[in-house]
Amino acid sequence: MSGAPGATPQLPLSLRYPPDQRLEGFVRAPEGAIAQLRALAREAGADWLYVEGASGTGKTHLGLAVCAEAEQAGRRPAYLPLRAAAGRLHEALEALEAVDVVALDGLEAVAGNRADEVALFDFHNRARASGRGVLYLASAGPAALPLVLPDLRSRLGQCTRIALATLDDEGRREVLRDRARRRGLVLEEAAIDWLLTRTGRDLSQLLALLERIDRESLAAQRRVTMPFLRRALGLD
Template sequence: MSRSGSGPQLPLALRYPPDQRFETFVGAPPGASAQLRALAETASAGWLYLSGPAGVGKTHLALAACASAEQAGRRAAYLPLRAAAGRLREALEALEGNDFIALDGLEAIAGDREDEIALFDFHNRARPAAVGVLYAANANPDALPLTLPDLRSRLSQCARIALAALDDEGRKEVLLQRAQRRGLAFDEAAIDWLLKRVDRDLASLTGLLDELDRASLAAQRRVTVPFLRHILG
């Protein structure tokens, strides 16, 4: 993977939102953040495979690793594979020259033989080029519907981190932290009420938090149980 020119770079704060950093992640397995930091910040090749069901924070950690790599002076790239499905070879070739690459959502290309071959070729080029690679998927390699045995074998050789869904206390902590960072006045009782009545995956909850932030600002009100009842019907 030889270096190639690239267009203007976005400021780090815009490329990787401040909500998505290692220090803002709740419920990481012991040693996981240190392992991800080492891969992102160290100038040596390595592979990590991050697995877990939807909504547990895989994208959060992938973006945090990219931000950590760039803060360490390395060139990093994040690619959601759903957006590149059917043209993965072209998308991966566009990432040439990066020191650290996070590929999020392997399940999106599983079963597409051409995409799998492109990923296999990329994987084989990464180590001699000293590129650190983070894969994220909703299941371990053995459970993905891959058609290329050699790709499954390569992915199975990666070091692994497994994420589990947060319990209500963990979700509550995530929402309180994010509300505080936004300057959103959110009653703790309102969070308890919310967790009992809406979808509990983190993506849905944080999306709802954005909506409540806008509504609270427009109404100039704290987020209370009566306010939630009014906004959510």
């Protein structure tokens, strides 16, 4: 049902948590990071976490995985991609008052917008006072973001930090093998090498291609051979 004319569109405050994005499926996490993330998801009063890393390092995977873990533990989670809420963050955060664990993905999308930063600062303080858990995800640490509120930068800096490194080719291969296995998809090493060399090494792009390959192989009822890959990706 559509809303009334002029109503603010509903924000994507939560998503179904994809089965291949779980904490146990994250490849090469920093030492101790998975235990910290699991504690945040499951335990009231656990340390708040600030995960930083370049694009393609798996931040969204971890945000969704923490929400899935919290849900499994009987807690109420919410995942908010901040890019979707930029310019209206106060409204979006008000909708999260009843949840137990919140993953806020993409802090850089609201950095520099004073109204959004004030909304985030106020939310941070309310959530801390009420004992909720918060996971921040950003492309860089608080000191490197173009924040205009020093107090917000200070609050973010008090979170326990986890820095994600960009995977090398062997790490990307490991991710592709794991995701393919979880989907029941057989990928030979030659196919993985071909994907890495012909379609770029950005991990998010590779995983999107893997999903596409999986769909097309199911639709065609075909094994994933090299000729099939070339045709499916239009790279003949």
